[in-house]
Amino acid sequence: MxxxxxxxxxxxxxxxxxxxxxxxxxxxxxxxGGRKRSRGNKYIGAHVGIQGGIWKAVESCVEMGGYSFALFLGSQRSWKRPALDQKAAEKFQEQRCQHGFDPAHILPHGSYLMNCGSPKDDVFEKSQALLVDELNRCSLLGLSLYNFHPGSSLGTITTEQCVEKIAGAINHAHQQTPSVVTVLENMSGQGSTVGGKFSELKSIIHKVRDQTRVGVCLDTCHAFAAGYDLAAEGGVTAMLDEFDQEVGLHYLRAIHLNDSKGKLGCHLDRHEDIGKGNIGISAFRDIVNEPRLDNIPLILETPGRPGFEYPEQIELLYSLCETK
The missing domain is CATH 1.20.5 (Single alpha-helices involved in coiled-coils or other helix-helix interfaces)
Structure with missing residues (x-):
């Protein structure tokens, strides 16, 4: 032979x-429960509530016509929360499977209390413990991603020192928990927050020991407020090119879809409904037709207004897709 x-x-x-x-x-x-829930290669959805049970998040997403979603994993008002109920976690997984959601299209959002870059020892310790708790909750829910705001120096330590603390908290959490990917969110550059510049996200990632377990979620409002001109012709392409050069597109795990009430470079974290702010509808048309953003969650965090809530904004974004 x-x-x-x-x-x-x-x-x-x-x-x-x-x-x-x-x-x-x-x-x-x-x-x-059936086939994967999809509508082409773009997985557009929104941040949904968990009132009445964490599994309600799945139902809410389906009802609004979403194909991805974000959710909080517990109360945003307390550092310590009751343990996640095992039966509730199982019901969540049953609902997820029944409706065909891939874990890669579900993006839990971290508590706003958390500041893993805090110079205050007590806040840092509580933030680090909360990060571990949140990753454990993701594991119980069968989820693979966890998104959070990197942190703030509070103006009392350097950006480099803040970056060290954030990466240290991530490394600690990775040692305590299995597999879940920690997804850093870019920030608007407001105050002393870290992550407004892609170079700062890169610095954090480079200090994470297991880089297979770290990624980035790009928020469009935050990027615009930080000075990345998405409203310009070719602005989305230019931002993604810069992100690829500075950080690497293989780290991009999700997009938060938000227009901006503030102007370019204002450093204000003020979300607006799609097409109603200073970014404008053309940028979002480019986003939903950008091949590099296929197969990742594209999640709305807009304020909504009567007649233009999440269901209408999701449908608007899908209507902009050139390939239906």
Whole structure:
């Protein structure tokens, strides 16, 4: 038997093996509730509430016509919260599977109390402990991503020192928890927050020991307020190119879709409804037609107004997609 024939037969066997694995995975998904929930390659959704039970987040997303969603994992008003109920976690996973949501399209959002870059020892310790708790909650829910604001120096330590503390908290949390990817959010540059510049996100990532477990969520309002001109012609492309050069697109795990009440470079974190702010509808048309943003969650955090709430804004964004 010649080497070429042997090679072809080996390739055929490999293809059969891959096909068998794929069929097994599809069978598992069908057993859990059906096919993956999708609408083309863009997974647009919104931040939803958990009132009445954490599984309600899944139902809320489906009802509004979303294909991805964000949620808080507990109260935003307390450092210490009751443990996540096992039955509630199981019901969440059942709902997720039933409606076909991939864990990669669900992005829990961190508590606003948390400041992993805080120069105050007590706040830093509580933030680090809360990060561990939140990652454990993700694991119980069968989720793979966790998004949070990096932190603030409070103006009393250097940016470099703040970056060290943030990376240290992430490394500690990774040691205490399995697999969940910590997703850093870019910031507007307001006050002494860290993460408004892509170079600052890069600095944090470089200090994380397991870089397979760290990523970035780009918030459009934050980026615009920090000085990245998404409203300009080709602005979305330019921002993604710069992010790729500075950080690397392989770290991009999600987008927060928000127009901006503030002007370019204002450093104000003021979200506006899609097309109603200073970024404008053209940028969001570019976003939903950008191939580099395929297959990641695109999540609204807009204020909403009568007749233009999340369902209407989700449908508007899908209507802008050139490939339906």
């Amino acid at each position: 010649g080497p070429r024939k042997r090679k072809n037969e080996d390739a055929l066997e490999d293809e059969k093996e891959v096909d068998n694995i794929t069929k097994k995975e599809e069978a598992v998904e069908e057993e859990r």
